[in-house]
Amino acid sequence: MGCDRNCGLIAGAVIGAVLAVFGGILMPVGDLLIQKTIKKQVVLEEGTIAFKNWVKTGTEVYRQFWIFDVQNPQEVMMNSSNIQVKQRGPYTYRVRFLAKENVTQDAEDNTVSFLQPNGAIFEPSLSVGTEADNFTVLNLAVAAASHIYQNQFVQMILNSLINKSKSSMFQVRTLRELLWGYRDPFLSLVPYPVTTTVGLFYPYNNTADGVYKVFNGKDNISKVAIIDTYKGKRNLSYWESHCDMINGTDAASFPPFVEKSQVLQFFSSDICRSIYAVFESDVNLKGIPVYRFVLPSKAFASPVENPDNYCFCTEKIISKNCTSYGVLDISKCKEGRPVYISLPHFLYASPDVSEPIDGLNPNEEEHRTYLDIEPTGTIGDEKANMFRSQVTGKINLLGLIEMILLSVGVVMFVAFMISYCACRSKTIK
Structure with missing residues (x-):
């Protein structure tokens, strides 16, 4: 009887140890499986989840x-x-x-080109x-x-x-x-x-933006959706030096596994330039954990404060020898027409810009620009439910299983080992 009991206790402890080890192993293995699945599904080619939603957004x-x-x-x-x-x-x-038009894959350089039709x-x-x-x-x-x-x-x-x-x-x-x-x-x-x-x-209506040529991510997932060329060029011909570069994605999507330490680069044809966003906070968007990235004031600063912005300064009077800031002259991009852009209410602009106008009330909460990354943009309830069930829900379930196996295994191992030791002590006495 003593031997059977001790063997049973040892067997229970072993089973607990196996469960704990399996739960521990499942953590990195599960993460690898999730990453492998994500990498497979975010490639922009026929048959992937990402491609379907990229061609025509379901949100x-x-x-x-x-x-x-x-x-x-x-x-x-x-x-x-x-x-x-x-x-x-x-x-x-x-x-x-409207769905993207003229979608064409190029297997040689792993890119896909398209036109983005405009409609409102x-x-x-x-x-x-x-x-x-x-x-x-x-x-x-x-x-x-x-x-x-x-x-x-x-x-x-x-x-x-x-x-x-x-x-x-x-x-x-x-x-x-x-x-x-x-x-x-x-x-x-x-x-x-x-x-x-x-x-x-x-x-606007019945026109199209592009042609865009972006990397499909097949050979390098960290490049998925990043723009290779826009209208056949890698530069805009509007600005000097690095200001003229076309950087990042079109902000509709970003490569997976975004880190908080990253600077998200993206190009906007509306403002005729590339710009960037930095991490601000964790946000829960309709049950989905997302990272909120914001356009910093430094991106709109004068070259006096941010020397990198020197090539966005033009000779127009509004720049005042490049000491005035917060307004971008995009006339060159608009066929010479005098067009200037800024954030709403001249947020992040120098005080002299808004002096001739009464009724402005700039504040960051209402007038800044931000990106919420899991998807980018405002997500509808139906899409949020789908994302929770197909992605977030499964990741949470895997995490729950890992914790249950680890917790139960540890508890079983400790309990059976204590019982075994106690029984051994009684037998010796």
Whole structure:
């Protein structure tokens, strides 16, 4: 009886030790299996999960607009008063709902090329008004004319055409006109104009961005979705030196296994440059743990503060010998039209930029740009449920099994060994 009992206790201890060891081994092995599966499924080629969602995103992607409505146009024109603005919005459009076009794999250099078609559908339920809402805004054509044509004689002719068309420095336009384009009465009178249609995003619908050529990750998973060329080039021809480089992805996706210490590089054709984001915090996005990366103020600083930005400085007056910051002159990218971009409310811009404008209230919480990486962007409830069940849920389940095996094994081993020792002690006595 004593031998049977002791053998049973030893067997229990051995089983516990085996479970504990198996649970311990499962941790690195499980991680390797997860990594192997992820590496296989994130390659951008036919048959992978990543490729299907990359060609046409299953997540609804929105672009929201807030418009500054000028409250005192007459005072500005007559008395050179500060411009008083009132923010109105959001006005929401669904974008990125069209599948990529002309998707072509190149096996020689492990890349895939494509066109990204543009489309925008107004979403009334996510907007404060309609596309027919009116706004008093700067007259883009009139404001641009004096910048494009510096010759005084030409400007005299243009002024006469401005008066003839009954145009002025400010105008009232609907949201749809302002964003997507309208026929300008002043430009309609100008001989041989490049275009008579003006709009902040004109042309957009029924156009396409690209051609993009990105690495598919087949030979190196750390390069998946990183841009090789844009419109057949590795540089933009807008800027000097490193500022002209096309870096990273298009921000719609990034290579897997992102680390908090990384600097995420991405290129945006909207702002005609590459830019970067750095880790800020861990965030729970609808049950999915994600890393929040933000665009730092240093990315918009003057060369005085950030010497790397020297090649984004232009000779335009707004730079003030490159000491003014927070506004980027992208005229060269917009066929010479005087176009400048900044973060909302001139966040991270030098105080002199916003001096002529009343009604701005920049704050980081509302106006900074950030990326949440598991997917990038706002994830819908349906996609979040799918991701939790297919990815996060399975990873959590594997972790739970590992901990149960390890915990039960250790407890069994310790308990049976204590019992065995106690029995041996009684037998000896």
